[in-house]
Amino acid sequence: MAFKGASAAMTAPSLWHSIMVKSKLWNDSWHAPYPFSNPKKQVTERFMADIGWAPPTEGWVMVNTDGASNGNPGPAGAGGVVRGPLGNWLGGFVAGIGTATAVLAELWAIYYGLELTWNLGHRMVKLASDSQLAIQLIQERHDPIHPYATLLNLIRRKIGQDWLVSLTHTYCEGNRVADWLSKHSLVYPYGMHELADPPIGVIPLLQDDVMGVTFERRVVATSSSTI
Template sequence: MGFAKAIGHTNSLQAELWALFEGLSLSWKQGFEKVFVRSDSKQVVDLVNSPSAASSVLSLVHSIHRLRQRSWATFVSWIPRNNNRPADAMAKLASFSDVSLHVFLELPLGVDLLLHND
């Protein structure tokens, strides 16, 4: 399962935080009890894993913290960008003119090969 969503013009930190928030929200709605997230943004991983995430001035960090405090297990870890090509390919599937969330129940063509090589 995967997703894509256009969020408009923003900086890379906000885009990565939105991706994490949307991914965790979707996982919760699907009833997952344990979620492992791999992000190529060291800054995001450090922010959401920080003991001060609950009191972060960044609203998305605070929202992500609240999601992670629910009755489930979430693990957020850093991986190098070149090991995260499937996620980058999924992010590029979002249409900039459509801000709705697109959920993929099957891997889109081309992403399956990237995932296999990952």
């Protein structure tokens, strides 16, 4: 109606019918022998693994970020930390972002993490987030009307600056410092607040990471096999 005029509007019954027909077609496609004509099937394996913080290699820095939303959507914040190969604190941040969903909080955390790391002068960066969805949204291309399009473009432009940036997924057991900071951010006002030194409450987690403490977790590995 906004772009084509009132004559383009669908009546309630026709809109309902269109939704039902298209939903059925979509559902049927997933039950076809080879969805999307893919002759391979996904093989999923689950196994136990020891998960902990992974330090960067020499010359690189590791940025861990996390977002928190108390309600999804609800009051939200973000946090992150920049560390060297020995686990040394190079900088950190907390950010109040108002009311947001969990994935939006994760995206803001990644953006602020990149912004802080660039401002600190580091140019070989590995950024880890425990949100696989946030990473996928950044790496894939979306319609300009996607609700997060503006922020996604900001992140992509930031990554495209003159530096090396690698995005990677980590489990929450390897992201405990950023998780603590993201929850701590909920008491801060709107905007990003840099932390030159770690808050007292997060120091035990930093020490665990330096010592290589790990936690057992059941993880999923997916591979393709030809039918």
